[in-house]
Amino acid sequence: MDAIERPTFESDTASELYQYVERHGTATRERVREAIRLPPAEFDETLDQLLSKGYLQEQGGKLSLALDIGAVESHTTGTETYVIRPSRPADFDGLVDLIRDVSAGGTYVIAESIAEQLLYEDAITRHNTVESRVFFVATKDEEIVGWCHLDLPQVETQRGTAQLTVGVAHDARGQGIGSQLLERGTDWARANGYRKLYNSVPLRSERALAFLDDHGWHTEGIRKDHYTIDGDLVDEVMMAYTIE
Template sequence: MGAMERPAFSSDARKRLYEYVERNGTVKRHKLLDVVSLPSEEFREHLEGLKSDGYLQEEDGTLEIALEFGAVTEYETDDCTFLVRPGRQADFDGLIDTIRDVTAAETYVVAETIAEELLYEDAVTRHNSVKSRMFFVATVDGDVVGWTHLDLPQIEHAQGTAQQTIGVREAYRGNGIGTKLLARGVEWAEANGFRKVYNSVPITNERALEFLTVHGWDTEAIRRDHYEIDGECVDEVMMAYKL
């Protein structure tokens, strides 16, 4: 299945199988058989069909949705070696910790909201008929130290624009990790037919605004008094990058 292809199924049984896995992030094969109430042979037939069509993938008896987001890339600096790769369900705890680390030091309301969505839905990647959500992560020695997130609406009139967030733990800044993550998300959006990505940041987050500006993003709009931070009304700056 292509990353932005809307799910389409040849039977209601395959749709039910996919939707259960999509909602839950990962599901053990034996548990999926229990919840969908299909005869064993029919279950195997539909599951193998979903896997061969690229909708689901399985590893050691655990199923998750399969989306092709690109390869793993290694970068080396004087201070560290890091990987940038597609996020997966196994990154869940590391993503939450990293987002909270970033938002504890700097106000980044959209990223805070994404962390809450992750916790509520208990799934890193989403892909259904309404919306998709994906992550690329940066890791050092297997630990998540940064992320970029793309929120990808599936509604026809909004499909050309993606919302992007990005963050790197304070201890790992200065190694170019944020630049590589930002570029990875933008490159993926462009390759998948998007015409624009945007990032909404409180005007008080000067570091984020400077970072985006240096990398070619423009201020597209300002929403006055959009946030209330520490008892004061704060503007939201909507930054955009046209592809």
């Protein structure tokens, strides 16, 4: 299933089963069956429909959303090799830790709030009739060193724009990883019909603002004294990128 495809269901039972997995990220068959209290035969039939329709997938005994957001790509810079790929449920802890580390000190407030949202919802990917959320990650030796996140509203009037965040671990910077992640997210948005990306950064985050400016983003607006960071009022710079 594509992340821009709004899921539709043949029955309330199918919707309830899908929503349980979508809200929990991953779950075993037994856990889902116990939670929604369906007779075994009806549960198996409904689950098979969702699996065959490509809404859910089953790997290692666990159910999760089956979102097709692209392939695994390998990149080499100098003597370093890293991989950029769609996120997986098993990335959860490493992804949250990285986002928290990169956004520490009030340098990336939007990313900080995303980490807290992941922890609250206990799921990386979301995809329902209201919102869709996908992540690409960069890894070195299976360790997550960067991310690109796209928040994709499913409400019709907002489906042309998406929020994007991107970040790289401090010790992995200077290798082009951030640029490749940004390009991967932008290319995906372009291929799926989005016309605009936006990102909001505190004015004090000069490195992040310069990075976005270097990649063709522009300042769309400034909200004065929007954040309180370390006791100081800090402006928010609203950045945007028009996809052509």
